[in-house]
Amino acid sequence: MTEPRLITLPTLDHGDVTLTCPPWCRGHDDHRPDTYRADILHKGPDHTLTFRAAEVLTAGLAQSPYATLDAPELGGRTVGVSVYPPGRTVTPVDLYGLAASLDSFADRIRDLADQLHTILAGGAR
Structure with missing residues (x-):
């Protein structure tokens, strides 16, 4: 975990968006500038269950601070845990x-x- 930090991300619909990353967020190195603001995603490190080098299940903290719905099961504004499979936040x-x-x-x-x-x-x- 790190300290909360301000970051600025370019978005297609709102230009540069400045927001605070929560301490558990691993960063936004994979953010693309053609992303919409609602698609900004804070993601923590994944915890992975593997068997014979195959990924069986992963889980990690996730939050979409500008999601249009605050539905955690859809990766909403509330912090949740993203589980894959089945590919949903719980x-x-x-x-x-x-x-x-x-x-x-x-x-x-x-x-x-x-x-x-x-x-x-x-x-x-």
């Missing part, structure tokens, strides 16, 4: 639900590993 309650689903899925994967181990050892099929 609320804290949604994140707890996702974590519970991942815990449950991990249990099912362990059960499959046990079943496979038994089968490969010549046990029940």
Whole structure:
């Protein structure tokens, strides 16, 4: 995290827009000058779940301070967490639900590993 900082970004519809980046924002190196003001996006670092070098799930803080709707699930003005897949911004309650689903899925994967181990050892099929 860094300190909040003022930045100026060129936009297609409002010219140069000066705004404050939140401390968790990783910067705007990927900002394009042909972007509309409503599409300005503060994005924090992604937390990525990988398996065998393949990206399975990513999540990170996101905010569109000039979004036309304040709908966090659409990446609105309120800070949310962007999750991909499914490619949407979620609320804290949604994140707890996702974590519970991942815990449950991990249990099912362990059960499959046990079943496979038994089968490969010549046990029940």
